[in-house]
Amino acid sequence: MKYIKQTLLFVLLFCGISIAQVTVSATAMGTFSVLGYATVTRLADLDFGALIVGVNTTVLPTDAQAAEFLFNGNVNTDVQVTITFPSDLICGSNTMKFHEISPIYNTIPDASSATQFKHTSGGSATTGADGNLYIWAGGRVMANKNQAAGQYTGIIQIVVVQP
């Protein structure tokens, strides 16, 4: 009888403690992948204005009518710039040949002191202390005698690869 009393007392105490405090847990893992900070902004379109039939019209990268882009990424970093020009400007079913001119770049917004890329498709360049790299692109077009009137457009695409 003595043993039974002791057993019951012990078991009740033990069960009380066990049931009273139960702790369970689970863990969720978290992930996040970071791409290097970079943005490219179009600051200006390339504008040839009104063309004179049979006359070459050229917009140099240093001209105010040139296309202008701003890349902002890591500071003082070598980047690879690739520029794709349209082969033709298009107006409905009509086309006009587009001729590329090597674009230029600078770390400040000043085309007059910019450096020309080695190729019309771009090349390597270095961002400035604020991560900026300005790029200007021009081109040459000519409306032939039979060119249909209208607004001709094309797309200049820029890709900047930052390591």
Add this chain to the structure above:
Amino acid sequence: MKSFCIIFLLMFANSVLYCQSDLTVVKLNDISFGTDFGGREKRLDHSDVGAAKFQIQSKIETNATITIMLPSFFISADGSEKIPASFNERSAAWSTIDNVSSRTSFDPRQPLSLSLKQNQVIYVWIGGTLHPSRSQRACKYSGSITLTVHTLPRN
């Protein structure tokens, strides 16, 4: 004395088994902030698909305290890079049903007390915000969230 030991051992086994199976916590989803550029704050709401999700199940009626161990940083695989992580009073939510509209928001930085009914299921979702710097190295970062449920006797 022999019978005492046998009874004791039986009761010991029963009590432990009883307690372990009465309360469970299961991770249903890891937390995924996806992919983004450095320099941009990356916020994940508890209602987003990438939020962490846990399921708590209690077979007994009890009072429970939920505590969540949150990461201060997400860390790169080599441990050399860190992204600060932050949580606020609306980063987490709980509900008795697996539904967005019925959720109650709470602050995962503070313990949450709940009264669990018999055979009740509680879902907990946790979001948060990461603050990668502009110069943050491009790579994969990871962290962990641990949810712990501690039950107390119900008065």
